[in-house]
Amino acid sequence: MKRRSSLGALLGPPLLWLVVAYLGALASIFVTAFFTTDTFTNAVVPGFSLDNFRELFKPAYLHIIGRTIGIAAAVTVLCILIAVPFGFFMARVVPRRWQSVAVAAVMVPLWASYLVKAYAWRAMLQQGGVLDSAFGGTPGFGFAAVILTLTYLWLPYMILPVYTGFERMPESHLEASADLGGRPWMTFRRILMPALLPSVVAGTIFTFSLSLGDYIAVSIVGGKLQMLGTAVLQNYTLNLPFAAALGSVSALIMLLYLTAVRRTGALDNL
Amino acid sequence: MRKATTVRIGAIAATAALALAACGGGDSGTSSGSATDAGGFKVPDLTQLDKLGSPEGKVSVLAWPGYVEDGSNDPKVDWVSDFEKESGCQVTVKTFGTSDEAVKLMRTGQYDVVSASGDATLRLIAAGDVEPMNTALVPNYADIFESLKNKPWNSVRGQMYGIPHGRGANLLMYNTDKVKPAPDSWSLVWDKAGAQKGKLTAYDSPIYIADAALYLMATQPDLGIKDPYALDEKQLAAAVDLLKSQKENVSEYWSDYLKEIQAFKAGSVTAGTSWQVIANVAKAEKAPVEAVLPKEGSTGWSDTWMLSAKSKSKTCGYKFIDHIVSPKANAAIAEYFGEAPANKKACAETADKNHCTTFHAEDEDYFSKVHFWNTPITACLDGRTDVKCTDYAQWTKAWTELRNS
Structure with missing residues (x-):
């Protein structure tokens, strides 16, 4: 009996936090999406209307949802492409005593303010900026700039789990593969990839969800490009219930993504 | 597994119901009140302050950038510090970029006064966010240009809801x-x-x-x-x-x-x-820019200082508004922002003596071509x-x- 009450005292506060702060906030966003606004004052009027959800099916918003998923997917793929060789290098090539230095080097950008990094990319991407003078051209503000900046911002979140995945892999597995005549590509595909999948999936959850919800980097380097996050921000001042409906979309996409990830079973052996 | 899912859904539903109840209760206050119909909207029944109390010690201001400068952006640009010393009201400023943002922020109830353009004023009045203003408590109101008083964007049925600040063109x-x-x-x-x-x-x-x-x-x-x-x-x-x-x-x-x-x-x-202020700052930072009023005329603004109905610092709010439309401060803002002042006497206080002529402070013909935000x-x-x-x-x-x- 006593044990149970102390367990309750231990779990109660975090559970309350989870329910009130996380689920409560999500629920109130979802509920707000059914409200309407006063056409004159823009004030929120509680009620029940499906108009905001109907509005989401207009081509402009379907495009923005598609564009956002596309950008988040592109950022995720780029992060994987960079992080896998990078993680392999850190875990398998760098001498053991230098590994902690390599990990620290990957972590260092995370200590710098997000805004500083986004504005640094703005300065680099603009005409006459570093990219322009070094390579004779810049993609300018927009689609490519957003993908580039977000990839830079979220890369450490992919490298760290991938590096850990490589590090945990017993050397003997690779040796056994070589002993059995596996060529490097075969070893990579049949041994490394399956063992690494959970780490990569864990990384994609970060990169995908962070890209999906981002609005600050987008408004700094995106030019006139709109993503779900910037659309929410724009509607936040003009039409809060519709902003909530847009917000529900990104929550729904993430929910579907997590369900899909669970289905693959990649999270079970993490 | 299946059972856990059911429990989880139940929890979400319960939270949703709670949130619904909370929202429903909170918002009903603003919609009640008398239904005076003015130009297609209802005006909440709010009363103006009849006399000032003792200063509350602080006032929180929501303003267009460049309207309330306390020297923190440029030590030479400061028309707030002296007011703070004299009145005992500490001023904090939050700037906004659009009228929509101003309306949204004002509705949080965290700000005492706001510089609202014509596309925000009526929305704020109709939603009961700002209260009628007792112009007798603002001595400098007497010197405001008559052409700015009792306008459709700052008054309802002869009742002023704020003090005119100044006007200009995009x-x-x-x-x-x-x-x-x-x-x-x-x-x-x-x-x-x-x-x-x-x-x-x-x-x-x-x-x-x-x-x-x-x-x-x-x-x-x-x-x-x-x-x-x-x-x-x-x-x-x-x-x-x-x-x-x-x-x-x-x-x-x-x-x-x-x-x-x-x-x-x-x-x-x-x-x-x-805006003129943007051109001025950009030029000061050596950008090769110029700003002109094109021949087609332009959109523009006529701004009004308003007092939040939820303010707990109304005395400081009134004192601040009176200060900001006083000849000296109004002149300083008009020159810094690049607009026409609302106070007649401000024209004598500008560093550039031609300022009021340049910005057509008294030229009603000119402003008939400027379409104020509405x-x-x-x-x-x-x-x-x-x-x-x-x-x-x-x-x-x-x-x-x-x-x-």
Whole structure:
């Protein structure tokens, strides 16, 4: 009996936090999406209307949802492409005593303010900026700039789990593969990839969800490009219930993504 | 597993119900009150303050950038510190970039006074966010230009809801190195937008639709636009089409004035709508820019200082407003921001003695060509009765679709 009450005292506060702060906030966003606004004052009027959800099916918003998923997917793929060789290098090539230095080097950008990094990319991407003078051209503000900046911002979140995945892999597995005549590509595909999948999936959850919800980097380097996050921000001042409906979309996409990830079973052996 | 899912859904449903109940309870207060019908909206029953108390020690101000400078941006630009010492009211300032943002922030109830433009004032009055103002408690009100008192955007049925601050026009700013010859028409950002090849900027608010309408008013008389804030559906569609064709050459939309200055400085933007204060700051930072009032006229603003109905620092609020429209402070702001002051006596206090002439402070003819920001409503503001006009909600929808397409 006593044990149970102390367990309750231990779990109660975090559970309350989870329910009130996380689920409560999500629920109130979802509920707000059914409200309407006063056409004159823009004030929120509680009620029940499906108009905001109907509005989401207009081509402009379907495009923005598609564009956002596309950008988040592109950022995720780029992060994987960079992080896998990078993680392999850190875990398998760098001498053991230098590994902690390599990990620290990957972590260092995370200590710098997000805004500083986004504005640094703005300065680099603009005409006459570093990219322009070094390579004779810049993609300018927009689609490519957003993908580039977000990839830079979220890369450490992919490298760290991938590096850990490589590090945990017993050397003997690779040796056994070589002993059995596996060529490097075969070893990579049949041994490394399956063992690494959970780490990569864990990384994609970060990169995908962070890209999906981002609005600050987008408004700094995106030019006139709109993503779900910037659309929410724009509607936040003009039409809060519709902003909530847009917000529900990104929550729904993430929910579907997590369900899909669970289905693959990649999270079970993490 | 299955059981756990059911429990989880139950928990979410319960939270949702709680949230619903909480929201339903909170908002009912604003909609009650007397139903005075004025120009198509109801005015909540709020009373003005009849006398000032002792200063509360602090006042929280919501203002356009450049309106309330306490020396923190530029030590030489300061018309707040002395007021703080004299009145005992510590001033904190929060700036906003669009009227929509101002309305949103004002509704949080965290701010005591706001400098509201004509497209925000009536929304704030109708929602009961601001209260009627007792002009007898603002000694400097006597010196305000008569032409700014009792206007549709700052009063309801002869009751003032704020103190006029000043007025001005949105200007066309351009890069003097890249745009030659010097432009005198808004066509630079509309019909001839292609010449700037993706280097235009535009204001990021639905109210910018009026700028397109203003240009159509001058160039396509067939559309019959008489007032850029009174557009029927066909006229709104024409304005949105114009904005769509402009968008192809827009680099960025701005609502943060610092971002516009940066874009002009870096050269990623060569032309677009702007304010005098932006041109002044950009020039001070060595950007090759100039700002002009094009021949088609322009949209503009006539601003009003208003007091929050929820304010707990009303005495400091009144004192602050009286100070900010006093001749010296009003002159300093008018010069710094680049607008016409509202206080007659301010004209004698400006460093540049021609300021009031340059900015047409007393020139009612000039301001008849400036279309002050206003909130579009279904009853056409230009007096047409045979057709229904589009309201701000429709403008908002059109604008978000344009921005997101």
